[in-house]
Amino acid sequence: MIDYVLKRMIQLIPALLIVSVVSFSIIYFAPGDPAETLCTGPDGTANPKSVEAFRTKMGLDKPLYTQYLIWLNNVLHGDLGYSYQSGSPVFNHIKRAFGATFKLSVVSLIISLAISIPLGIISAIKQNSPVDVACMVGASLGVSMPNFWLGLLLMLLFGVYLGWLPVAGYGDGGDLEHILLPAITLGTGSAAITARLMRSSMLEALGQDYIQTARAKGVSERIVISKHALKNALIPVVTMIGLNFGYLLNGSIVVETIFGWPGIGRLTIDSINMRDYMMVQGCIMFVAILFVVINLLVDISYRYIDPRIRYDAAR
Amino acid sequence: MMQHDKHDSWVTNTVARVRESRSAMLGLATVVSLVLLAIFAPQLSPNDPTEVCLGDRLISPFKESKYPLGTDHLGRCVLSRLLYGARVSLAVGITVVGVSTAIGVALGVVSGYYGGILDSAIMRLVDATLSFPSIFLAVVIAGMLGRGLASVMIALVAVEWTSYARVSRGSVLSLKEKEFVESARSLGARDSHIMTRHILPNIIAPVIVVATIGMAYVILAAAALSFLGFGAQPPTPEWGAMLNAGRVYMRTAPYLTILPGFAIMLLVLAFNLLGDGLRDILDPRRVVVE
Numbered sequence: 001m002i003d004y005v006l007k008r009m010i011q012l013i014p015a016l017l018i019v020s021v022v023s024f025s026i027i028y029f030a031p032g033d034p035a036e037t038l039c040t041g042p043d044g045t046a047n048p049k050s051v052e053a054f055r056t057k058m059g060l061d062k063p064l065y066t067q068y069l070i071w072l073n074n075v076l077h078g079d080l081g082y083s084y085q086s087g088s089p090v091f092n093h094i095k096r097a098f099g100a101t102f103k104l105s106v107v108s109l110i111i112s113l114a115i116s117i118p119l120g121i122i123s124a125i126k127q128n129s130p131v132d133v134a135c136m137v138g139a140s141l142g143v144s145m146p147n148f149w150l151g152l153l154l155m156l157l158f159g160v161y162l163g164w165l166p167v168a169g170y171g172d173g174g175d176l177e178h179i180l181l182p183a184i185t186l187g188t189g190s191a192a193i194t195a196r197l198m199r200s201s202m203l204e205a206l207g208q209d210y211i212q213t214a215r216a217k218g219v220s221e222r223i224v225i226s227k228h229a230l231k232n233a234l235i236p237v238v239t240m241i242g243l244n245f246g247y248l249l250n251g252s253i254v255v256e257t258i259f260g261w262p263g264i265g266r267l268t269i270d271s272i273n274m275r276d277y278m279m280v281q282g283c284i285m286f287v288a289i290l291f292v293v294i295n296l297l298v299d300i301s302y303r304y305i306d307p308r309i310r311y312d313a314a315r
Numbered sequence: 316m317m318q319h320d321k322h323d324s325w326v327t328n329t330v331a332r333v334r335e336s337r338s339a340m341l342g343l344a345t346v347v348s349l350v351l352l353a354i355f356a357p358q359l360s361p362n363d364p365t366e367v368c369l370g371d372r373l374i375s376p377f378k379e380s381k382y383p384l385g386t387d388h389l390g391r392c393v394l395s396r397l398l399y400g401a402r403v404s405l406a407v408g409i410t411v412v413g414v415s416t417a418i419g420v421a422l423g424v425v426s427g428y429y430g431g432i433l434d435s436a437i438m439r440l441v442d443a444t445l446s447f448p449s450i451f452l453a454v455v456i457a458g459m460l461g462r463g464l465a466s467v468m469i470a471l472v473a474v475e476w477t478s479y480a481r482v483s484r485g486s487v488l489s490l491k492e493k494e495f496v497e498s499a500r501s502l503g504a505r506d507s508h509i510m511t512r513h514i515l516p517n518i519i520a521p522v523i524v525v526a527t528i529g530m531a532y533v534i535l536a537a538a539a540l541s542f543l544g545f546g547a548q549p550p551t552p553e554w555g556a557m558l559n560a561g562r563v564y565m566r567t568a569p570y571l572t573i574l575p576g577f578a579i580m581l582l583v584l585a586f587n588l589l590g591d592g593l594r595d596i597l598d599p600r601r602v603v604v605e
Binding site: 014015016018019022026027029030140141143144145146147148149152153155156160246249250251253254257265268269272273280283284287288291292 | 439442446447450543544576588
């Protein structure tokens, strides 16, 4: 097991290096000279002298690979630079925003699993019944529905017409009232994907020989489903949590923007709009590392849960 | 000759099976209808989609026969904008999926065929791209390149090509040990000939499946990027941008929020249904019950 974990971690190194190169070079995608770009604020370009001073100070006059190595060294020491907008370290902004995103993701994930697992199970047990058809049509709609549209529709219904929930905002540190609408918006999309997977995985489990055996020896249908089939059917759903997390991170960009949730997605969008490039660089780097680590954890847990998978069989 | 016959039966077989699959047919019919609406948008639109008429602002749907689906905050005809919007979404989808397929399949085939360092290098690039949540990466690239549909398309190609590279590499790995490749090689065929004439025709099926579902993803993502303000700029009639402009008037004119979102969902759903249906039909692992 430890061998496997180490092997996977070593495999991550080249990917992480490329991630760092991509994040680093993002600043060079922007039109114009990076020193000028970094010195440009909402008030316009800085004077040429201070741009020159900045260039020397930040080492932007050095060759590109030296710049990259300096930057990488700083990043490895947890220094992602400073937000030109606020002047405080990028890392602090990201830490705060991540807290909000994490909270939203956890609630969304709970909502998603609470919807998808029961529906997936019911669909599988009552395969091809009207209930199953309805669930799967719902899942197709859920996958195809733009989350920004769903968010606005929920806002319209619960915020504007019924007035039950606040339309947007973070409230008092992200309270339940404020988190519900964005979390439902995010959770529904991933619920649609998970429900389909749960259904097919449950159908596969129910078709196995040991289910026949259990039924033959007189185990009640309830126990067959909840103990024998469900346990095995849940395994693929666990890996899905990792994919779900990617889905939630992606969705957070749009949903946080709509609902004014101060998370990492909104921070990224705001930083792009304000041309706060150090922050953009920090956000994309952070999100990528987070994503890679989560996927690693899911891979490890997957193999831990399902002993049938041999550690050395992976790639 | 044998190859050719096999290819023909593969196509007719697929067509027959698509006809049997109700959801694939529904998806196909919807895609075809929406494509026709997009093509004939100039003939079907009651008004010019970008014509501003401030005297006719925010007219609700079904109120005036001149504007069947009402008007937006600048008095522009919503129906005409929705029809022209289908053109934008489909054009973006086709361009991004087309370019991604070309890049992805070329790299995937080369990667799988030659193996070695080239393969490792290409696959690490794929891994690194997949390390980023795709919309995040696309947003950052589009944001850095500047606003506009071109930036959105470049950003989406940058994340989309990996799916095609992976699926074609996987298919090539199993194909290159097959007898017909071996025999072509022993007859002295060049690598480029084997790749384009023998391998490429045989990986079309999985690539079509990925491309169909890719259309759904790209249309959704492009609409999201436009919604966030990075894509289509005014006055281009684009669904995501229409939704973003309309949401300000959510309380007084909810149809400006509801209609464009519904259009996006319909088009995305159609491609998803078609893609899921094709996947079930073309999946070689599927047990054929005849």
